[in-house]
Amino acid sequence: MIAPKRRALLAAAGIGALGIWAARPRANGAPHTPYFADLAQALKRAGIATPTLVVDRAQLLRNAAQVMANVKSRMDVRLVVKSLPCQALIDTVAAVTHSRKMMLFSLPQLNLMAKGDNDILLGKPMPVAAAASFYQHATAANDGFAAERQLQWLIDTPERLAQYRDLARQQALDLRINLEIDVGLHRGGIPDLDTLHRMLAILQSEPRLQWSGMMGYDAHIAKIPDLPGLRTAALTHAREVYARFAAETLNMLKSPNRKPSFNVAGSPTYRLYDGSGIENELSIGSAMVKASDFDLASLDDLKPAVFIATPVLKVMEKFSMPYGVEAIGTAARLWDPNQRKAVFIYGGNWLADPVSPGGLRASGLYGTSSNQQLLSASGVQQLQPDDIVFFRPRQSEAVLQQFGDIAVYENGKIAESWPVFPATG
Numbered sequence: 542m543i544a545p546k547r548r549a550l551l552a553a554a555g556i557g558a559l560g561i562w563a564a565r566p567r568a569n570g571a572p573h574t575p576y577f578a579d580l581a582q583a584l585k586r587a588g589i590a591t592p593t594l595v596v597d598r599a600q601l602l603r604n605a606a607q608v609m610a611n612v613k614s615r616m617d618v619r620l621v622v623k624s625l626p627c628q629a630l631i632d633t634v635a636a637v638t639h640s641r642k643m644m645l646f647s648l649p650q651l652n653l654m655a656k657g658d659n660d661i662l663l664g665k666p667m668p669v670a671a672a673a674s675f676y677q678h679a680t681a682a683n684d685g686f687a688a689e690r691q692l693q694w695l696i697d698t699p700e701r702l703a704q705y706r707d708l709a710r711q712q713a714l715d716l717r718i719n720l721e722i723d724v725g726l727h728r729g730g731i732p733d734l735d736t737l738h739r740m741l742a743i744l745q746s747e748p749r750l751q752w753s754g755m756m757g758y759d760a761h762i763a764k765i766p767d768l769p770g771l772r773t774a775a776l777t778h779a780r781e782v783y784a785r786f787a788a789e790t791l792n793m794l795k796s797p798n799r800k801p802s803f804n805v806a807g808s809p810t811y812r813l814y815d816g817s818g819i820e821n822e823l824s825i826g827s828a829m830v831k832a833s834d835f836d837l838a839s840l841d842d843l844k845p846a847v848f849i850a851t852p853v854l855k856v857m858e859k860f861s862m863p864y865g866v867e868a869i870g871t872a873a874r875l876w877d878p879n880q881r882k883a884v885f886i887y888g889g890n891w892l893a894d895p896v897s898p899g900g901l902r903a904s905g906l907y908g909t910s911s912n913q914q915l916l917s918a919s920g921v922q923q924l925q926p927d928d929i930v931f932f933r934p935r936q937s938e939a940v941l942q943q944f945g946d947i948a949v950y951e952n953g954k955i956a957e958s959w960p961v962f963p964a965t966g
């Protein structure tokens with residue numbers, strides 16, 4: 542016979558076990574929303590059955606128009622090409638921003654975009670050898686592009702400025718120089734007025750170097766913890782630094798023959814500027830397509846315009862781990878109804894997260910694969926082989942270049958195909 546004390550303990554353990562069982566995850570998920578069901582149909586009609594980057598053109602245009610409505614013509618907009626690495630994508634957005642101002646970060650992209658009426662500012666300092674290589678390859682194919690008027694090199698240190706001066710002298714080039722200043726991000730840029738003065742002295746002494754403006758990137762303002770006053774203080778600091786460096790430069794150098802580019806901000810911070818300061822142009826790229834890293838309060842009037850679509854290859858009705866550890870899969874399946882089924886997709890392991898149908902997620906147990914990724918599912922999604930699942934990229938930079946031509950979705954069909962820039966650094 543079981544002693545009363547032992548019986549009470551067993552009863553308590555039984556109740557505890559029941560409580561834990563009752564607390565196990567609930568099945569979640571849903572079939573595609575009408576938006577994604579239509580998009581999947583459009584892809585199927587277009588015969589697309591491999592991982593594909595899709596841009597929703599109408600949403601892209603709405604985002605661009607909304608950004609312009611926010612900027613209210615108080616400042617110029619310069620498109621960040623690394624975040625929109627596709628000529629047709631850039632042209633589509635540029636038609637709304639009415640600007641050929643571009644910010645570039647790569648030598649191959651510079652070689653491609655140094656043409657026509659593009660107005661280019663480098664977004665990072667390039668090794669002087671990269672600049673030399675650009676001039677070596679600049680040819681008539683550059684379609685009337687005049688680097689001495691349409692290209693600004695970004696320079697961060699006196700040493701690099703001296704290198705560019707030597708390049709200009711050796712090759713009889715006229716170079717426009719934009720000074721990168723550190724407004725608090727501490728990624729680089731001129732840190733203090735002493736360094737600025739040394740650089741201004743080089744600019745003053747070399748007629749082949751033409752000062753063209755400043756760039757102060759302020760991404761930290763949106764990234765530091767949102768504690769009371771911290772971000773406001775970071776913005777105030779950034780703007781004070783900018784104003785001081787700009788005043789000092791304008792004071793020491795004779796004004797350039799064109800309005801200087803006082804470039805600032807990025808997608809997460811562009812709304813912090815209203816044109817009341819010295820800053821006169823905003824760099825914006827990612828906001829136009831809004832990958833998920835840009836789900837920020839400052840961008841909540843914009844919507845995602847870019848997705849990854851990929852077919853389902855297999856549906857495993859009962860999630861099973863490999864031979865030898867099958868018991869783990871069984872336990873996971875019993876415990877969590879969202880791991881009941883496994884869906885293998887074409888490709889995977891992207892900087893992206895499943896978005897439709899709802900309730901799919903990467904399996905922490907099975908591991909990931911760039912070839913055939915397993916997604917855990919409850920079954921509520923009702924997926925079958927050849928159905929399409931959608932991911933949302935976390936960023937547009939680089940990810941947009943991993944899938945070949947972009948499929949452009951418009952008016953319920955895949956209307957166009959846009960080649961992307963080669964995935965080069």
Ligand SMILES: Cc1ncc(COP(=O)(O)O)c(C=O)c1O
Pocket residue numbers: 621624644664665758806807808809824825826827828
């Ligand atoms: C110098 C600079 N400006 C602006 C941006 C903003 O780009 P986006 O609008 O795509 O965030 C970046 C992004 O890295 C940058 O490095």
